[in-house]
Amino acid sequence: MADFTKKFRASSAGPPPSDPPKEGSLMFKYEKLLSQWPKVLALHRMVMNGSRWCFSDVKSYFSVKSDLYKGIRKIDQLTVPELEVQVQMMTEGPKMAVVCILLPLPLTVYIIGAAIIFFPRLVLTRHFWSDEQRFEYFHREVYDSQFRTLPGLITLYKKPQDVPQKFEDLDINVQFSLLRLHGIYPIPFFGMKRLLKRMEFLKELDKQIRPKINSLTERQLIFNLYIRRLDFSLLTADQMRETLRKWVEFSSNLSNVQYLLAPVHFKQPAFGDKMM
Incomplete structure (x- = not known):
């Protein structure tokens, strides 16, 4: 039987490390030329690192998808890094597909470089953002999704026990609200299918990440x-860790439909001045 215990780098950890260009190589000479303009060199490296990171995630996604389709593995046999990629591909997949198609084409590096400067959130994925941009854009997306959906969903379902047991029993407007909440494009049938698949991977990720929470950066x-879809904008690292721990405990006994609505009912821990 194949060994799937090999340790992969988590996508959440950032771009995979890379070796510097070999002295005398074309890339070495190119970067030496760009070193005359530090900002241009930094942008070039951001594009290259983002491209490697994006390709790495796409490769992981299709490898896992193939294993699941062929029955080689089941979801509970996937690693945390693999689950992270599967969860995010449900939302980032369309953009990542476009990037991967364009990257091999001539001059695409410069197009992506321009996108990083002018339209980073609109055109590109997290792979091409700085840590500061990821923080800002992630927060904005969480806030926007909650602002648009949570008030209406809370009115309908005040507690998890009020949620129907079957996804099909949810009102069509509620289904579309859930798509917006979880960042899925509202495409009929395909959107719902991706939402349920994302939930399946995320529930398994909850189980596997529990013993690893203390080691997360x-x-x-x-x-x-x-x-x-939990707000982190005003939390310290310790508070984020505690929030994630409470989430895993809260979500562990929820049904599938209740899990989709978990961001509605989850009460984030209230932190006092001691942790601020």
Whole structure:
């Protein structure tokens, strides 16, 4: 039987490390030329690092998808890094597909460089953002999704026990609200299918990440709260860690439909001045 215990780098940890260009190589000479303009060199490296990171996630996604389709593995046999990618591909997939198609084409690096400067959130994915941009854009997306959907959903379902047991029993407007809440494009049928698949991967990620919470970096904590649609903007790293821990406890006994509505009912811990 194949060994799937190999340790992969978590996508939430940031771009995979890379070796510097070999001295004398074309890339070495190109970067030496760009070093005359430090900002241009920094932009070039951001594009290259983002491209490697994006390709790495796409490769992981299709490898896992193939294993699941062929029955080689089940979801509970996936690693945390693999689950992270599967969760995010449900929302970032369309943009990542476009990037991966364009990258091999001539001059695409410069197009992506321009997008990083002028339209980073609109055109690109988190792979091409700085840590500061990821924090800002993740927070904005969580806030926007909550602002648009939570008031109406809370009115309908004041507690998890009020939620129907079957997804099909949800009103069509509620289904579309859930798509917006979880960042899924509202495409008929395909949107719902991606939403349910995302939930399946995220529930398994909850189980597997529980013993690893203490070892997560701040970058990983932000990512993990973001994909669960939990606000992190005013929290310290310790508070984010505690919030994630409480979420895992809260969500562990929810049904599938209740889990989709979990961001509606989850009460984030109230932190006093001691932790600020």
